[in-house]
Amino acid sequence: MAITTIPVTGRQDLEASTDAFRSVLFPICTSSGLPVTGWSSGDALTVQVWRGDDQEQLDDTGLNAAWSDAPNGIVKIYSDGTHSLSSASYQWRCLATTGGLTYEIVRGNYAVLHAPGSISNTIPASQRPYTTIDDLRTIAPWIEQARSEFDQAGFLEQQIAARQWFDQIVIRSWSNRNGTVMGSYNTQFWGTPYELSPQWLTDVIATGKGIQITPAIKRACAAYACSLICVSQLSVKDDSSGYRRKAAEFRNAAASLVASMTVRIKSSSAATTYDSYINTNVSVRN
Numbered sequence: 001m002a003i004t005t006i007p008v009t010g011r012q013d014l015e016a017s018t019d020a021f022r023s024v025l026f027p028i029c030t031s032s033g034l035p036v037t038g039w040s041s042g043d044a045l046t047v048q049v050w051r052g053d054d055q056e057q058l059d060d061t062g063l064n065a066a067w068s069d070a071p072n073g074i075v076k077i078y079s080d081g082t083h084s085l086s087s088a089s090y091q092w093r094c095l096a097t098t099g100g101l102t103y104e105i106v107r108g109n110y111a112v113l114h115a116p117g118s119i120s121n122t123i124p125a126s127q128r129p130y131t132t133i134d135d136l137r138t139i140a141p142w143i144e145q146a147r148s149e150f151d152q153a154g155f156l157e158q159q160i161a162a163r164q165w166f167d168q169i170v171i172r173s174w175s176n177r178n179g180t181v182m183g184s185y186n187t188q189f190w191g192t193p194y195e196l197s198p199q200w201l202t203d204v205i206a207t208g209k210g211i212q213i214t215p216a217i218k219r220a221c222a223a224y225a226c227s228l229i230c231v232s233q234l235s236v237k238d239d240s241s242g243y244r245r246k247a248a249e250f251r252n253a254a255a256s257l258v259a260s261m262t263v264r265i266k267s268s269s270a271a272t273t274y275d276s277y278i279n280t281n282v283s284v285r286n
Helices: 133-139 153-173 199-206 215-231 238-258
Strands: 014-016 022-027 044-050 063-069 074-079 088-098 101-112 182-184 193-195 262-265 276-279
Touching: 014 022, 014 074, 044 063, 074 088, 074 101, 133 153, 133 215, 153 199, 153 215, 153 238, 153 262, 153 276, 199 262, 215 238
Parallel strands: 014 101
Antiparallel strands: 022 074, 044 088, 063 074, 088 101, 182 193, 262 276
């Protein structure tokens, strides 16, 4: 039996997540919305998923298709919850072959959502933030309104990035008062000399307890984290201009705090007191 007419490519956006079964019934239709009937359960259905543009087809996507009611042209599109895709938005389409001809019956976005994984919740000492969500709320009580499904709880990623930003400022601000250790950006012929930061300082900071965390440091890191959160909200639309202004304000506040700061540090990983200091007020490093 032949199909009644040529189908048009429909549109269906899908979502999937690990270990969760999802399905949707899709009727094959004409451009006028009338059903295309006369299909057979033996007609082949093929699902393809790719990253977009003309990228190659992906394997192990977890997306499948089967006939729910072949004679009436109703297809069941389902995700079985098993896939090797990272959380992102992909393109997908379904092809139906009958009478020696292949038709694209539906296409759309395929959003793979975040789900619990196997990554440990323990944060290494070298990445552990100097702030908490309470520090962010102190300077921006509304900040959690900017949270998306892709942000970790308490904006953990942005807080980690703020700690790394501050650590690098401290490391680059180090000055050897007892003799300069020099390096060069180009050692083949000549180059601009620069002062090398010692490995002991990097090691001390990596312990997570090498810097004496003061309210000023917390506030600087919180402001920098808030600027990253606001930047993530920017879009081409005018209604994101408020976030653009806030991002600039928070970044300037963080830079201003760091520009006039004395940071007390431990002189070694085994030290129990903060017996050394580094001034970050030579220049604003942002």
